[in-house]
Each structure stands twice: as structure tokens, then as C-alpha cells.
Amino acid sequence: MLHQLKKIFPSLIVNDDKIKLPQQMYKWYITDNGIKIGISKNELTNRDTALLETFMTPYHAQIPVPSDKELQWKEVIDQTSSMTHQTASSPFRFVYFSMNEQQIEPITFKESIQALFNYKIPILWENEQEGILIEEQSSITGENIPYEQIIDVIMSDLYVNIHFFVGPYLNQYQEAKSQYLTMFRYAPIALTYSDKPVTNYQEAIPYILLEQVGSPFRNELANTILQEFTADTELLQNIQMFLKCNLNVSVTAKELYMHRNSLQYRLDKFIEKTGIDIRQFHQAVTVYLALLANMHKD
Structure with a gap:
């Protein structure tokens, strides 16, 4: 695929190539097998960008390269995984997070979060300020730190203002896509009404109902x-x-x-x-x- 794309976009580079232009002059993508590529923005039309995003994940230079586990979860959410119609081996839930703009580099945030869990929790970034943590019960070998305490630790160590919206546990991978979209739809509403740094979906129901009317x-x-x-x-x-x-x-x-x-x-x-x-x-x-x-x- 990369060879064919190179014929269409001569400026294409992979993450190991020597960059010929400043990094911000490239549009970056992650392929299905985790390879980061860049294409000069001068070569891309809006139509080209829309087409490339149908089979590659847009990558922002400040967002960490997704791990294999995170790529697997993206396929589950996109409903392109063979696991889509399977029952999950253990319950999982999505936890939305948001931060103020330019408070912390996403890579630093990810490292801080990983240090607070007893396993490598997958993180799917929507942009540099918000994303989803994916909590899997099978990975929990001991008591995890409550999200309220996670916020206290991050605030004291990194001075970052962060909010969490904790979703329900799910058992079917088929539910992942709709729940993922629901989190991004309702989390901002819940965080607007609630003055707490951590809001659970049960608490958010009244907020969501009021917003609907x-x-x-x-x-x-x-x-x-x-x-x-x-x-x-x-x-x-x-x-x-x-x-x-x-x-x-x-x-x-x-x-x-x-x-x-x-x-x-x-x-x-x-x-x-x-x-x-x-x-x-x-x-x-x-x-x-x-x-x-x-x-x-x-």
C-alpha cells in the first residue's frame, strides 16, 4: 500500500525516513499495522484528506503512537474487527477525560496515567485535550486507584485540571461503537452541569434529560x-x-x-x-x- 501511495504522493515519508520539510508541513497518519506516515500538506486536497482518513487514522504529532492493543480497540469501535460480534472475555468500560488546552503534553499525561494503574490501560485520543481510557476488568489484578484520587495525584504532580466521565460496564463488543459515540456526546453535557471532577453516567441521567427538553x-x-x-x-x-x-x-x-x-x-x-x-x-x-x-x- 505504501508503495502505491508513494506513486500518488511523492512527498510521502515513513516514521524512519529523514524528514525533508519541517514536521508541521506534513499531514500525519497511522496505518493499520501501526506505521506512521507523513504527506506534504501541499500535495493534499480536501478530497485526498477525506479519502485517506477512511483507511488510516489521522495522527497529531503530539499524540502518542497507538500501541497494538489500542489499535485493536480502535478496530472494535470502528466495527472492522473480527471480534465485533463476540462476547467480551470480561466486562469493559469507557472513561472519558478532558483537560484544558496546552496544560500538558499528551505523552506526559499518558505516562502519568500508566504509572497509576497496575496494567497498561489503553488510551484512545480524540485530540490533544480529550480521549477515552478503556478499563478492562480482566486486567485488574488488585484494587485500582479511584478516579478522584487519580485527579488528586495528577493535580499535585503536574498541576493539570482534568475531568473524568465514567461510563457503564459492557459485555458485548458490538456495543462499543455506540457507547464510544455516546461518551463524547454526553460527557460535555454532564461536565457542564456537574461541578465535580469525576461524574458517573448514573449521576448524569438528569443532566442529559434536561438537555433534551x-x-x-x-x-x-x-x-x-x-x-x-x-x-x-x-x-x-x-x-x-x-x-x-x-x-x-x-x-x-x-x-x-x-x-x-x-x-x-x-x-x-x-x-x-x-x-x-x-x-x-x-x-x-x-x-x-x-x-x-x-x-x-x-
Whole structure:
């Protein structure tokens, strides 16, 4: 294949060739067998680029060359692998990550992540700021570090601001493609609503549902449920903590460094004015959705 491409694009080089132009003057690709090639951008039209990307993976110079394992997973996700219709030998899940632009080189990030796992976890890069970790249960020989702790370690060692969105475990390789696309579709939504560095897919369901209904409904929900309190930031924060603490007034008061009676007074005020008893689970759920909607009103 490389010989034929060389006839069409004379500037083509492989990773071992001596580069005749500055590296940024080349468009880089990874072939199916892991060979990195470059073609001068001056030789490529938009049509050429689109065609090459159908059978090779675009490669950005700062992104690590994928390992054999990572190439295998890419084939599974692209549904071009013979494993596509097989049951996975053990459950696996995708963990989306995102970082601020130009905070850290992807190669350094990968080395740091690998050092925190007890096996070489595959990483598929979407670009230099985001990608997917692939966690396989069969590779877990001991207790892995929680993602919250991973963030703490990376923050303290590398000063990198990173977020994780943890997906569900899957058993069928056939589910990989749709789940991979779902992660990139919903992770940014979840991270917009959540102020936590690590968000699980279970927590993200309310965020995703609210995003589906559109801004008019979100605005109506917030105004109808919260009524005169939509702009009372302090009270809404108290209620949000109350919901977070499983409707336990004593625990909430401790978290807020408030006297229990003071908190109870504020909660009673909300209940009296709105007619919604947030001490009852089903009504609390409605208030929770309204709080989220109020945070993202247009």
C-alpha cells in the first residue's frame, strides 16, 4: 500500500525516513499495522484528506503512537474487527477525560496515567485535550486507584485540571461503537452541569434529560417549582446541600456550618411558600431537577 501511495504522493515519508520539510508541513497518519506516515500538506486536497482518513487514522504529532492493543480497540469501535460480534472475555468500560488546552503534553499525561494503574490501560485520543481510557476488568489484578484520587495525584504532580466521565460496564463488543459515540456526546453535557471532577453516567441521567427538553421547558420548570426563590442563591444552595445529604437536616447543617434550627427555618420557609415538601423523596426529585434547570436558564 505504501508503495502505491508513494506513486500518488511523492512527498510521502515513513516514521524512519529523514524528514525533508519541517514536521508541521506534513499531514500525519497511522496505518493499520501501526506505521506512521507523513504527506506534504501541499500535495493534499480536501478530497485526498477525506479519502485517506477512511483507511488510516489521522495522527497529531503530539499524540502518542497507538500501541497494538489500542489499535485493536480502535478496530472494535470502528466495527472492522473480527471480534465485533463476540462476547467480551470480561466486562469493559469507557472513561472519558478532558483537560484544558496546552496544560500538558499528551505523552506526559499518558505516562502519568500508566504509572497509576497496575496494567497498561489503553488510551484512545480524540485530540490533544480529550480521549477515552478503556478499563478492562480482566486486567485488574488488585484494587485500582479511584478516579478522584487519580485527579488528586495528577493535580499535585503536574498541576493539570482534568475531568473524568465514567461510563457503564459492557459485555458485548458490538456495543462499543455506540457507547464510544455516546461518551463524547454526553460527557460535555454532564461536565457542564456537574461541578465535580469525576461524574458517573448514573449521576448524569438528569443532566442529559434536561438537555433534551430544551431551554423553554427548563426555564418554565425552574420558575414554576422554585417560584420567588429563583434568585435566592443562598437558600437554593442550602436546599441543594440538603438533597445531597439525603434529606438529612443534621448532616446538612454540619456541612454548611449552620445551626440545625436555622437550616430548618429556611427549609420550612421554602415548603410554606411553594407548597412543595422537599422532605418527601418524589417532591425532592422535582426540586432537584428545577435546581439544575435554574443553574442553566437562558
